[in-house]
Amino acid sequence: MKTETQYQKNKNTLLSQLLLILVMALLLSAESYFGYKLYTLSAQQEQLKEDYSTANSITFGVFSLDLWRDKLSNIVTQKIKSFKVTKEQKTELREEVERQLHGMIDQVVDQFNKPQKSLGDKLKKFAFKQLVEPKELHQQVPSFAQIIVNRINAPRTIKKLKGIANTEFNELAEQIYDSTATAHSKVSSHLFKKYKVNSISTFNSSLETQLAEIRKTTYKYAYAMLGCAFAAICLWLPLRKKQHLHTPLFLMSLLFALALLIVGATVSIIEVDARLSTLELHLLGEKLAFTNQVLFFQSKSILGIAQVLIQQPKPDSITVGILIIVFVLILPILRMTARGIHLLCKPPIAENKVTRYLTFEAGKWDMADVMVVGILMTYIGLNGILQSQLGGLNMKTETLVTTTVNYTSLQPGYIIFVGYVILTILLSY
Template identity: 45%
Template structure:
């Protein structure tokens, strides 16, 4: 009878354990999917922002000869072709032109009054005095002045003048440096247009902005989905805290959740530095010249990206820092998680070996995962304040010039996932001390 009761209990315990494993496996798959989507979306976001920063980089805008040529050329063309004189201006110009013509006539008369020294000169002077009546010419000066002003105000002449002015701008392209620069810019622009199937920069910017907004929303949704899975696991620990036979199973499954958090936290973007001139507006020849979203600097890095950058530097100190981050903030946490699982599942001899016990219970003081979380946060706060201060010095607002800067530096979902891993790991370490069948000291 007692054996039947024990068998029933064993079957019930086995059923509950299998049910727990099945439920946690489904939850683990959900977390894995959320993590995979967050990772891929983070990479997509980084690529989109990289393309956005390239197409809107200050070297292709504010510092581009091609852009200045188009903008100034358009202003000159508009100013010349739409040049008009008010009645008051025409009157003043009439007076000035008449004065100039009269001055020329008087100058010609003074030259004629000089005594010629040669026979040919005497003949020319006699011919001019005989056939040229200067009084009649002076009387027609107002008519001449009106004719000249009419020629200046003629639309066809304005068009010719505009064409001539624009030809001067096109001569800039003849220099080797400018020509190669413009070709490189055109090549990059064409590549971007073909990549995103658009025909102009404005359409490209709109498409990139819409895609980035969608990805940002999805990324945070998947991030919070991962955290929800972890919270469910911690709630299960509270529910089964008295079911000792389920502790080992639940702990091993909990470790798998931690590994996924660690993997996503290390590879997803953690911090993004984005500095730009949001608007530059100044007045030239009475018209506004506007440059918008001129990217000064952009970088997006995960922890593994930072390690890779540091290790590839030629300086020894940079390589050393990269190795320290790799060892103490990546390898140590990974080894610690693995050691806790080995300690709980292995035989006593292995579970109580110095190596396993050290990493399971004592390596926390050497792991810098929590330190790097704080360091990144402090770096973000300090860098954000520094950039705000420096960019604020570029803000200008006058009647003829307006320049506004923007600091879009921000922590990314990868940071939230990594700090969640650190906190979750600390909780699992505390749980292990209560459920271990061996001495944890």
């Protein structure tokens, strides 16, 4: 009877363990699936934003001499084509011509009235006084001035003047250039072909739509991952004191934490995006505008930040990058592995110095929680600096209007990493 009771008890224990493992395995599978989708979408989002920022880079916009030349050329050319002399301008022109003609007559008269030494000059002076009456010349100035103004404003003359002005301006414009137009053309051609569009407006619209959809979806997957982890915690808290369920429950919980760590470390945690939204310059009565100019863009994961630091030539940057990988990524994985070994393996392995140290004492070197605070402080500081600097670029005058925007934000990877830290803290109790 006692044996049968013991058998039934063992059977119930095994069934409860299998049921727990099955439930936890289903939750872990779901969490892993959501994590994989989050990683994939995050990488896709980063690529889309890289392409978007490249196509709309300020290097190819406000900082491009070629683009300024083209925009200014269009304005000046249009002004030349539409040029017409107004009635007021004709009056001013006639008055100026009259003034010049009167001045010329006075100069000629003064020249002949000077004392002449040679016989020829004296004869010229005598003939001038006999044949020319300065007063009559002055009286004829208005009619001559009107004839000149009419000739200048003749359609044929205006057309010829416009042609000369256009030619001279185009020659000057051709001397102003840099290599950005060629580079932008190649980049745009590649990106348009990649995304199957034919204009920058269509390109921007397409990518903005995709990015908006991906952003919503990534947060859904992130919250779904955390939901699975929360469900595991809900099982852990009431069942952790049951001796027969403790080991499988703890081991499965470690796998949940491992999944959160891997995704949190490889998915983007912070995105820095600063843009010049609009720049409007009023010139020659026309509006010269630049829109959606990307000043700076970067999106990095914890692993990506470490890689960037390691690739720097400075020893201190390399050291910091290595420390991040060791104390934020490698050490937590080793600790979780050691805790699993301590529960599953026999005493010679479970109780050796390395396993015990990693399981019970290495926690003080685990910097994941410090990383969470560090990332948050970095975001707050960086966001504040960008807001201040971009605010200084905002101007509004009669001739110039500029508007900047700051899209810097924490990304789903940060939320997942925070979830990992919280889960590991709960598993420590």
